[in-house]
Amino acid sequence: xxxxxxxxxxxxxxxxxxxxxxxxxxxxxxxxxxxxxxxxxxxxxxxxxxxxxxxxxxxxxxxxxxxxxxxxxxxxxxxxxxxxxxxxxxxxxxxxxxxxxxxxxxxxxxxxxxxxxxxxxxxxxxxxxxxxxxxxxxxxxxxxxxxxxxxxxxxxxxxxxxxxxxxxxxxxxxxxxxxxxxxxxxxxxxxxxxxxxxxxxxxxxxxxxxxxxxxxxxxxxxxxxxxxxxxxxxxxxxxxxxxxxxxxxxxxxxxxxxxxxxxxxxxxxxxxxxxxxxxxxxxxxxxxxxxxxxxxxxxxxxxxxxxxxxxxxxxxxxxxxxxxxxxxxxxxxxxxxx
Numbered sequence: 056x057x058x059x060x061x062x063x064x065x066x067x068x069x070x071x072x073x074x075x076x077x078x079x080x081x082x083x084x085x086x087x088x089x090x091x092x093x094x095x096x097x098x099x100x101x102x103x104x105x106x107x108x109x110x111x112x113x114x115x116x117x118x119x120x121x122x123x124x125x126x127x128x129x130x131x132x133x134x135x136x137x138x139x140x141x142x143x144x145x146x147x148x149x150x151x152x153x154x155x156x157x158x159x160x161x162x163x164x165x166x167x168x169x170x171x172x173x174x175x176x177x178x179x180x181x182x183x184x185x186x187x188x189x190x191x192x193x194x195x196x197x198x199x200x201x202x203x204x205x206x207x208x209x210x211x212x213x214x215x216x217x218x219x220x221x222x223x224x225x226x227x228x229x230x231x232x233x234x235x236x237x238x239x240x241x242x243x244x245x246x247x248x249x250x251x252x253x254x255x256x257x258x259x260x261x262x263x264x265x266x267x268x269x270x271x272x273x274x275x276x277x278x279x280x281x282x283x284x285x286x287x288x289x290x291x292x293x294x295x296x297x298x299x300x301x302x303x304x305x306x307x308x309x310x311x312x313x314x315x316x317x318x319x320x321x322x323x324x325x326x327x328x329x330x331x332x333x334x335x336x337x338x339x340x341x342x343x344x345x346x347x348x349x350x351x352x353x354x355x356x357x358x359x360x361x362x363x364x365x366x367x368x369x370x371x372x373x374x375x376x377x378x379x380x381x382x383x384x385x386x387x388x389x390x391x392x393x
Contacts, residue, residue, distance in 0.1 A: 086123050090146045093131040100238035101132035101222050116249050121214040122168030123153030125221050129176040132237045145179050161212045167205050173221040174198025200224045211252040219260055248291050267293045268337035274299030274328045276307040277343040277362050283320050284384045302328040309373055
């Protein structure tokens with residue numbers, strides 16, 4: 056295949072859905088700068104160090120740079136936690152070894168490069184060679200532990216998830232076998248919306264969604280529209296609900312008709328009129344207006360949109376309210392992205 060960037064031709068089985076190929080060397084340009092970053096790092100937390108690496112411009116959502124970064128983050132935290140290594144030499148060696156594991160190794164070799172990187176870390180930290188006995192064994196056990204954790208979650212691949220899994224396995228492994236205690240925080244992924252193959256709740260690092268509830272009197276019109284548009288625009292970060300202080304037998308039929316017409320959303324398929332006490336406790340409550348009182352729950356955010364009730368009005372008025380609701384929903388989404 057020919058690299059889209061440098062036009063070098065090499066054998067590979069990995070390309071994007073549009074047929075583009077980027078070689079390993081182009082994919083990891085910038086990785087050399089990590090040595091200087093790690094030399095100035097004081098954290099004992101390899102996941103925190105890895106997060107800093109992932110935020111650097113050269114790092115992609117997926118790619119062979121992770122095969123280097125996992126080992127470098129572990130070596131840095133290991134040294135900072137009391138491990139006896141020459142960090143600069145260790146990082147240089149990790150950079151060299153990690154480059155030898157190509158992109159796609161997880162699928163084509165049956166061994167994720169992030170997991171292999173954790174094994175390389177133990178090999179470098181212990182000075183293992185092919186003729187060693189104990190350190191040879193430790194390096195293989197580390198790799199096996201990381202790959203088992205990755206295999207237990209399953210595919211499709213995610214370089215972020217598999218890197219985090221390898222880091223966590225290494226923290227426990229090193230504490231148990233080398234007597235060095237690195238720090239281990241709770242990890243929550245912030246990359247799910249950038250990964251088309253994200254496995255969502257099956258991932259141990261998937262960020263749990265908050266709940267948002269849209270409230271009005273009868274839960275038949277504005278709040279139902281808000282719930283539907285919330286599910287359209289906020290589904291990656293919020294579970295959306297609607298409810299009222301009273302209920303009606305059905306959703307406002309003009310609202311149903313116009314939402315189908317404008318957005319192709321059939322609100323009657325999954326939505327119905329509910330009381331506030333019938334929905335889960337939310338993190339955010341949004342009143343549509345009309346002096347409706349949201350539940351007074353300490354620590355919960357309350358918003359009031361002050362929207363006029365379009366019931367019985369011309370379609371033009373009704374659509375104006377729908378657009379207001381859509382604008383408000385989009386503002387919530389934009390604030391999340393910031």
